[in-house]
Amino acid sequence: FGTAQIAANGVANSIDMVAIVVVNAVNLAIVTVVGHCVGAGEFEQASRYMKKLMGVSYLATGILNLAVAAALPFLLNFYALSEEARRLSFLLVLLHNLLAFALHPTSFVLANGLRAAGDAKFTMYVGIGSMLVFRLGSAVLFGVMLNLGILGVWIAMGMDWLGRSVAFLLRYRSGKWKNFRAI
Template sequence: MVGSILSVGIPNGFENGMFNFGKIIVQALVATLGTAAIAANAVLNSVSGLAIVPGTGMGLAMVTVIGQCVGAGDYAQARAYVKKMMLFTYAFMLVTNVPILLGAKWIVSLFPLSPDAIKTCLTVMPIMATLHLTVWPFAFAFPNALRAAGDARFTMISSSASMWLVRVGLSYVMILGFGLGVAGVWYSMFIDWFVRVFLFILRYRSGKWMTKRVIK
């Protein structure tokens, strides 16, 4: 029993650690761009954090629901609930992200930002909200179905590799190579999301997650 718990807990812990360490590295890179970039990045992170609350909540619920289905050996029901809960996730994400799409200028006006920071926020924020509504759920809520089935090692490897090779690596390329500033950091993040979606959907469709039960 303990070994089964650790087989899920350790990969999840490692994945979260690598993810947050990667965010620190990116944040350190942003800090070299000046106060306007730091301010714009802080605002975008704050808005994004609020925008993904419904999706994060549904992702946590998915662990419980799919875990029960897998524990009962009912993979048909697990698939049905994955589909249903992903639909709910998309519906709830509309509540927080449509206002961001429609009111980006008003939201940015709430912060005492420089013209450069305002320009960056108004460039990135609509793209961010659009991808929250389309890509983010499959990049971050959906893999909880795999974790619930005991396929935590795959999500750990995929997420960590995408974080470091794509988000962190491309951030340096976008900033140092193309001079895109903090917007380049966010573009790298968005590409990271697409890579995650590709890997997680591929894994789900392969059916290999159905051979990874936590407790047998």
């Protein structure tokens, strides 16, 4: 995609980690918490903790996203970027923040809750399918064929997260995740 787009992708990826640091920690915590609840046969408690940890994820992501957006002009000064790379970095971080707030907790935290309940095959199949269809397929469509470049690739990431979110929310609401036993 060219030097400016590659540089913007690298910069945005490094800054974006700040916005999802709490969600990544919750991803680890939910496995233990839900696993203990399910192991004790307390599915309603597992469901409450999934909702609570999702709420924490959304709140923390929202706060961190606002902080990153506010600090973004200052943060970009730490990188030696061309004007085009700086503009793209700014756009990619804002796009990521919007997508992360809307979709990251349901794409990843909820998925880990379902895995902890023993519904690992479903989450694996959804993850693989969504990655192939949305992330890879849409990246080729938007990034290459429609000539959107790196922006198209990041839109494809959002489509992947949306596909996962829909699938995991439907699975959670169906209650089928309660029919599995990990041990």
